[in-house]
Amino acid sequence: MKPVEKELICVTCPRGCRLRVLTDGDKVLEVFGNNCKRGASYAEMELRDPRRMVASTVRVCNGERPVLPVTLSAPIQKRLIRQLLREISTVTVEAPVKMGDVIIQNVLNSGINVVASRNLKSAGKTH
Amino acid sequence: MQRRWDVVVIGTGPAGLAAALSAREHGAREVLVIDREPEPGGILLQCVHNGFGLETFREDLPGPSYAQRYIDLAEKAGVRFLMDSMVLSVSRDFRILISNSQQGILEFQAGAVVFAMGCRERSRAQIRIPGTRPAGVYTAGTAQRWVNMEGLMPGKRFVILGSGDIGMIMARRLTLEGAEVVRVVELMPYLSGLSRNLVQCLQDYDIPLFLSHTVTNVLGNNRVSGVEVCAVDAQLHPIRESAEIIPCDTLLLSVGLIPENELSLKTGVLLDPLTGGPMTDNTGATSLEGFFAAGNAVHVYDLVDYVSQAGQAAGKSATLFAAGKLPARADVFPVRYEGAIRYGVPQRISCSSLAEEPLVLQMRVRQPMEDGAEFFVSAGIGGEATGELLFKRKFPYARPGEMVTLTVQTSAFASLKECGGLTVRVKEETA
Numbered sequence: 001m002k003p004v005e006k007e008l009i010c011v012t013c014p015r016g017c018r019l020r021v022l023t024d025g026d027k028v029l030e031v032f033g034n035n036c037k038r039g040a041s042y043a044e045m046e047l048r049d050p051r052r053m054v055a056s057t058v059r060v061c062n063g064e065r066p067v068l069p070v071t072l073s074a075p076i077q078k079r080l081i082r083q084l085l086r087e088i089s090t091v092t093v094e095a096p097v098k099m100g101d102v103i104i105q106n107v108l109n110s111g112i113n114v115v116a117s118r119n120l121k122s123a124g125k126t127h
Numbered sequence: 128m129q130r131r132w133d134v135v136v137i138g139t140g141p142a143g144l145a146a147a148l149s150a151r152e153h154g155a156r157e158v159l160v161i162d163r164e165p166e167p168g169g170i171l172l173q174c175v176h177n178g179f180g181l182e183t184f185r186e187d188l189p190g191p192s193y194a195q196r197y198i199d200l201a202e203k204a205g206v207r208f209l210m211d212s213m214v215l216s217v218s219r220d221f222r223i224l225i226s227n228s229q230q231g232i233l234e235f236q237a238g239a240v241v242f243a244m245g246c247r248e249r250s251r252a253q254i255r256i257p258g259t260r261p262a263g264v265y266t267a268g269t270a271q272r273w274v275n276m277e278g279l280m281p282g283k284r285f286v287i288l289g290s291g292d293i294g295m296i297m298a299r300r301l302t303l304e305g306a307e308v309v310r311v312v313e314l315m316p317y318l319s320g321l322s323r324n325l326v327q328c329l330q331d332y333d334i335p336l337f338l339s340h341t342v343t344n345v346l347g348n349n350r351v352s353g354v355e356v357c358a359v360d361a362q363l364h365p366i367r368e369s370a371e372i373i374p375c376d377t378l379l380l381s382v383g384l385i386p387e388n389e390l391s392l393k394t395g396v397l398l399d400p401l402t403g404g405p406m407t408d409n410t411g412a413t414s415l416e417g418f419f420a421a422g423n424a425v426h427v428y429d430l431v432d433y434v435s436q437a438g439q440a441a442g443k444s445a446t447l448f449a450a451g452k453l454p455a456r457a458d459v460f461p462v463r464y465e466g467a468i469r470y471g472v473p474q475r476i477s478c479s480s481l482a483e484e485p486l487v488l489q490m491r492v493r494q495p496m497e498d499g500a501e502f503f504v505s506a507g508i509g510g511e512a513t514g515e516l517l518f519k520r521k522f523p524y525a526r527p528g529e530m531v532t533l534t535v536q537t538s539a540f541a542s543l544k545e546c547g548g549l550t551v552r553v554k555e556e557t558a
């Protein structure tokens with residue numbers, strides 16, 4: 001196959017480097033325009049197995065807030081995002097919660113956990 | 128709670144938390160942070176997305192986790208918190224008037240004050256969109272708070288005006304929560320937020336972005352029923368023939384942020400008309416001795432890490448001032464940002480502080496420079512007569528939505544006292 005050049009914007013950090021990627025099929029031959037090593041590995045992943053960090057919220061029972069922000073222990077496959085959100089929407093946690101607590105273990109068998117982004121105290125009194 | 132404090136910080140966002148922590152670390156004994164919200168953390172609590180702390184913690188954290196780390200550090204360091212309390216005014220002799228529902232009116236005396244009130248969003252009134260006044264027109268940050276902190280959905284079918292980061296982040300968030308975002312409309316011919324958000328918030332979810340377009344009318348009686356969208360010409364005037372009605376039940380506005388400075392203005396601090404925030408020097412000092420400022424109250428940042436750094440500097444200076452150890456202000460010089468640089472901070476530098484840390488200059492360009500931009504810092508102020516070149520740095524591109532940071536080693540400043548100031552310029556490269 002003939003090498004093809006593709007353009008990508010790296011999303012690894014807020015710098016947003018504009019990458020030009022020389023590919024041969026799904027093989028990355030060379031990456032231009034990246035300011036650090038992470039740009040090259042991003043390009044590689046983005047073409048082979050694109051992943052994203054996903055953040056959302058889950059319902060809280062008996063907490064000082066009605067919802068708890070959650071995130072992932074590692075980026076998840078892009079194609080799983082919708083399904084992931086459906087999983088997250090079924091969960092209700094009981095306060096108190098600590099930052100880093102696992103809210104869903106090994107979500108969708110991805111090896112990735114959904115974890116709490118902050119501490120959440122329980123509301124003053126129970127009902 | 129006692130009435131006398133060495134350092135009082137107003138605002139518990141990342142700027143305020145870093146300032147308070149740094150004040151304790153630099154030896155201030157009694158440090159108080161005050162916030163009108165029930166919990167510390169500021170705007171970060173509603174920014175549940177990842178992307179915070181890559182510089183500070185070398186980790187990709189969600190906003191609430193970044194806040195949590197600083198809250199824990201500040202608590203451990205002995206910073207005191209006064210929450211659910213609104214600061215009403217701060218007098219020039221450092222008396223702070225506060226009101227809350229538990230104690231009514233309180234008055235505290237501070238040795239030094241740090242303003243860290245953050246910023247607020249521009250609203251419909253400030254961009255004057257014609258049309259009816261139905262429910263369903265909100266700022267993107269308000270919607271963000273409802274969705275991420277209250278667990279409420281403000282609508283089902285959205286149009287978002289403005290390609291700022293909050294707007295793009297909300298486009299993704301609402302989509303993930305099952306709403307439909309029909310389009311994002313941007314007046315300028317370029318993106319106003321970070322490019323990464325174009326990829327991971329809009330392109331990933333096939334949300335269309337219309338550059339050089341704006342909303343020219345809001346329709347609906349009780350609730351928004353649609354908006355009129357028009358293309359604009361090079362002068363940003365709507366082209367009537369292009370008008371199109373987009374049915375929707377909610378219009379979100381992500382049309383800019385304004386530093387919040389009612390308090391600092393009332394105290395008598397000088398503001399920079401270009402940033403909307405106090406004129407500061409590299410130590411966070413404002414025009415009024417003993418009053419310091421940091422974070423979005425000074426100018427709107429796109430990265431939290433720099434907000435924390437600014438807070439840290441302001442907390443340190445406030446501590447030195449309160450202890451009577453801040454050097455005299457005689458050696459403060461102006462920095463001028465010229466040409467295609469829209470604004471920059473700090474507007475002044477304090478020479479005696481330069482011995483310790485490199486000078487960080489941050490600025491935004493007026494228009495995108497996609498083929499490269501070279502920044503020059505030279506000695507002297509004004510016109511062609513500018514003196515010796517102290518520093519230069521080339522970037523592959525510079526964009527209005529992405530702040531440019533120049534870190535200048537202090538060894539470059541040997542002659543600063545003679546030259547009376549610094550001038551910063553940019554040269555656009557062409558392909």
Ligand SMILES: Cc1cc2nc3c(=O)[nH]c(=O)nc-3n(C[C@H](O)[C@H](O)[C@H](O)COP(=O)(O)OP(=O)(O)OC[C@H]3O[C@@H](n4cnc5c(N)ncnc54)[C@H](O)[C@@H]3O)c2cc1C
Binds near residue numbers: 421
């Ligand atoms: C939607 C959004 C997305 C962002 N995304 C990113 C990102 O992905 N990565 C990144 O690094 N940065 C991001 N940023 C930037 C960064 O988070 C902010 O610049 C930073 O949080 C600002 O901190 P601050 O302390 O200056 O202000 P704030 O966090 O706004 O804190 C100000 C505090 O002051 C309080 N206050 C104000 N007036 C008074 C008064 N009179 N009395 C009592 N209290 C008062 C307020 O209640 C508030 O809690 C984002 C910002 C926003 C808004």
